[in-house]
Amino acid sequence: MIKSPKVRVVHIIGGLGQGGAETVMYRLLTQSSSRFEHTVISLTDAGVFGPRLEQANIEVISLGMSSGRVSWSALKALYRLLKQLRPDVVQTWMYHADLIGGVVARLAGVRHVVWGIRNSGAHLERTSRAVRLSAWLCARLSGLVPAAIVACANDAAERHQKKGYAAAKMQVIPNGYDMARWSSDAATRIKLRAQLGVSLNTPLLGAVARWHPLKDHANLIDAFSKVVQAHSQARLVLVGDGMDSANPELMELLRRHGVEAQVLLLGRRDDIPAVMNALDIHVLSSCAEGFPNVVAEAMAVGAANVVTDVGDAAYIVDAFGWVAPPRDPAALAHSLGEAICALGSPAMAVRLQKGRERVQIKFSLGAMVSRYEGLWAKLAGAHRLLMVVNNPAFIMSHRLPIIQAARTAGYDVHLATMDGPAVAPLRALGFTHHVVPMNRSGRNPVKEIYTVYSLWRLFRRLRPAIVHTVTIKPVLYGGIAARLARVPGFVAAISGLGFVFTGAGFKARSLRVVATLLYRVALGHGNSRIIFQNPDDSRLMQKFGAVRESQVVMIRGSGVDxxxxxxxxxxxxxxxxxxxxxxxxxxxxxxxxxxxxxxxxxxxxxxxxxxxxxxxxxxxxxxxxxxxxxxxxxxxxxxxxxxxxxxxxxxxxxxxxxxxxxxxxxxxxxxxxxxxxxxxxxxxxxxxxxxxxxxxxxxxxxxxxxxxxxxxxxxxxxxxxxxxxxxxxxxxxxxxDIREVQRLHLETYAVLLARKRHTQPKRIEPRLPESE
CATH class of the missing domain: 3.40.50.2000 (Glycogen Phosphorylase B;)
Structure with missing residues (x-):
């Protein structure tokens, strides 16, 4: 297969300790496709994730800055590294790295910098002066330094735009989760509960959050003290840095509310999937968040969720959890009580299953990786491929391996279809999808003209290098729109000529005349290839004068794995x-x-x-x-x-x-x-x-x-x-074999790109089978 050169991405982050941004970056890089080459630069030390990244064969460089202090020698070292590495894209993570890494990268000649916002933007007054200053400076420089700004939550994006961040550069890529790792495990549930001394019939609540004012443990413990008045058998597990008896403020909270005996302090743990499996109900009590990973992780393993309405927490749980106002212990206690009463009911089982399905569709790891890679590829100059099909289900059943191969080969793949149930799975796989007004009947001329106009408008906006159309209406209308929009390269897949060409009645004959004229216009693009699945259709279309012999590519079917x-x-x-x-x-x-x-x-x-x-x-x-x-x-x-x-x-x-x-x-x-x-x-x-x-x-x-x-x-x-x-x-x-079908498609695209660059095109020939 023809592959594009690797896209080199350098990641700059303040440190590699245990944290949400570090975890997301680790997941992203270890799941990234082979067409991207990653280097991680930590402004401080290698922390927890440095060795893990190196075990995954990802280069890690630590600059040794002291936390909270800027070192002139480290800045010079960063500048020299970026000049030496010559990355296609620099991806920064969090305010300090956005500011320092972004500015130094631009000074080093890096054109494409992507900032990563991991803070909700709420209650910045509670953060350090250095954080507040960095965020303020980033807002002022956001129109100059980054080519794109990625927030992990819709709420965070809106807050930062209000603080002055460039709205035109802002986009949201939610965190992604490995559904194989975050899954229900009955054996693990039984084992950990036995270790904790909690029976399977005991309602077990839990919060996975470090000790920090924004996590608002005071709200949680106050609410829990109210819950045990009605549900005395309930227990609460606290997991995270500072969640142990060595924390005097935490112990005072427990004593004040009289729940020392009902709360289990587990401290920091690395087996969070196991902890989530042991819980009946996961609780988020924060007064501020961006995109709280723990909520989606709990949903993925099948735990119920009660959350405060902060950041994107309510968006994540949707209708499948309970949402309470922040800083309202009584409201949080009420929601927890409702969730406890629902445990074991058929309605709760449905709610938990739907919650896991939502995470799988909306927040899968594959979707996150694909969206980041699509952004990096776009900035690095990857060719954009737009596939137009009438029914999204047809892409899932007949063209999915083709677009996956194109993405692996370095294309920025977009899809355009009518709306339908298959759109969500395609988006979950990380493909950018555009809904176009299209129907199959074609009985309303005004609607048909509007479809052509909508495709033309989409092509003008996306400016793809290649438009690949499949099935009769996208081929006809997409071909016309592509010529009008001056799309550089055009591919039409004729997967059978349909009832218009097989019917013998007056209606079929009349439509055949019209279709032939439309084909001549649609397939007249100067830099195009027409894919046929059998030689009879190719000869017939050449006989009608709709196709030139030089355009023909023979690819036998959609392939099979x-x-x-x-x-x-x-x-x-x-x-x-x-x-x-x-x-x-x-x-x-x-x-x-x-x-x-x-x-x-x-x-x-x-x-x-x-x-x-x-x-x-x-x-x-x-x-x-x-x-x-x-x-x-x-x-x-x-x-x-x-x-x-x-x-x-x-x-x-x-x-x-x-x-x-x-x-x-x-x-x-x-x-x-x-x-x-x-x-x-x-x-x-x-x-x-x-x-x-x-x-x-x-x-x-x-x-x-x-x-x-x-x-x-x-x-x-x-x-x-x-x-x-x-x-x-x-x-x-x-x-x-699907690999041969993928190869022929990629070579077809490559020929059109070569002609676009005014190089000598080559004729594509399939590898013919040997005789039996």
Missing amino acids: MQAWPIEPEPPGPPVALMVSRLLKDKGVEEFVEAARLSQTHPLGVQWKIAGSLDPGNPASISPETLAQWRAEGVVTFLGECDNIAGQYAQSHIAVLASYREGLPKSLIEAAASGRAVVTTDVPGCRDAIVPNETGLLVPVQDAPALAAAVQRLAENKVLRQAMGQAGRRFAERVF
């Missing part, structure tokens, strides 16, 4: 013929049902199944009434929409697709990867997905008797069927 499709032995019992398809007429669903009828008297009792759902937005969709009749008839089992297609193929013997025309059907690629023999129609796309008479059988299109006969032949001949399945697997490994 062979490791995710292991060959399973055939299941016992009657042979199962499985068709994975939406319930569309032009997918051959009617012929499949008729073939099932014809085989009802077959002695082997072949079972016919379809995995797929109706598609009401498609003119070729089967009607709900027809589906109801078929279900009542009972000759075909309709499985509906299935997430585990590999599992369905494992429970089948023969893969079937009776389509009238395809690009290159993913269902047959997956069938081959699963080691299943195929019966499909002799039409473009379908015949390209098999080796006839070696990996499967071809039948005439719209011929139910021939389809039934072919399925029965394979059902009767186990040796032939299994030999075809094994040959299909070998064929898939050579031709459909």
Whole structure:
């Protein structure tokens, strides 16, 4: 694969002790992709995280400044280091590093500095004079020094803008969490509770926070003293620096409120996931916060959360926790009482599950890493790739490995689709998503023109180096908008020509004329490549004059990760013929049902199944009434929409697709990867997905008797069927492996970028399979 040079990022931070910013930076760097090279400069010492970073092969340099004092020799050393390292981007963390590191980096000639705000900005009057001065100076210099400012919380971003920070440079990247590390663990819960001497039936509350005025332990302990009056069995665990009997102020608070016996002091601990698992309820009692990590961590392990309304705490818990005003012990006690009463109820179980799901979608570690990397790549001059598809679910099912490969190769990947349930998972994976007004019917000319205008406006705003469009409407409208917006490079993926080109009726013929004219305009971009999945579609589009031969790139399908499709032995019992398809007429669903009828008297009792759902937005969709009749008839089992297609193929013997025309059907690629023999129609796309008479059988299109006969032949001949399945697997490994599909896409992008730079383009040829 073609890879961009590594982006060098230097991180400057005040110190590497135990703290929120240090923890986030450690997670970020240890999970960063290989296309980024990181160096960490601590203004003071290596602290706790220095050795850990070095164990992860990340360079750490300590300048030895005394805490709170600026050393002229250290500043000169920092300047020399930055001149020597020549980073693409300098990322600073917290006020002191933002100010010192940012200014020195700019003096050393670093153009791209990113400031990191980790403070909520509330109650700065309670911080040291040095912190207040640094924040004030940063606000005054924010228009000059940084190229971007990253806050970890929306509340923090708003507060700092009010203090004078440049609003145009401000963005929010929430902290991210490794969901594998922060997960529910019943064994750990039992073990730690036993160590603490707390039974599983005892309501256990806990707070993970160091001793600091902004954490407001006085509020917590006052509230807890009220809670034990109604729930005498409740216990409270305090974890963090200063949470021990050596802290006289803490001990005085406990004595004053009479809860010494009910509070367990654990001090500083490194096993916070275990502590969170032991809790029933996590409490945040702070009077000021930015983005409190502990709240999301508690949600991730399945603990309930009661928080004060500070920073982004309420935003994190959303509807799945309890929120009380800050500095109000009575209100906090009331919320804690409600949470204790809810423990063990079905409603609480749902609340906890929804809370974990929220963290997984909104605050995953992958999302945080991707957003930081996207920002660094953008500043370092990474090429922006914008993929336009009508349905976001199609990206998840058919194009996710492509955009992941592009991001790994150094592209700043953006996505544009209509809205839908799949948008949230895409954003959770860290991709920047833009909603565009787009529908599938195309019956309202005003709305269609508005879609083109919206795409043009988006292209002008984002200024991508390449626009990659997929499916018919994005190809047509995106191609027109890309030419109008003067996008440097354009890719169109023609994944089958659809019912407009397969239909024989007057409506289809009329739409075909219009579509052909639109294709000629949309695909006329001077620096473009058109991806076809089969040669028939390529020849047809060239015949219509919509595509030049020099534009054509042949990429056979969306690819498949062979490791995710292991060959399973055939299941016992009657042979199962499985068709994975939406319930569309032009997918051959009617012929499949008729073939099932014809085989009802077959002695082997072949079972016919379809995995797929109706598609009401498609003119070729089967009607709900027809589906109801078929279900009542009972000759075909309709499985509906299935997430585990590999599992369905494992429970089948023969893969079937009776389509009238395809690009290159993913269902047959997956069938081959699963080691299943195929019966499909002799039409473009379908015949390209098999080796006839070696990996499967071809039948005439719209011929139910021939389809039934072919399925029965394979059902009767186990040796032939299994030999075809094994040959299909070998064929898939050579031709459909996702790595080859990724390589061809990346080379297509590289050719367009080369032509943009006025270098000699090269013709892309796929690696042809060897003969069987």
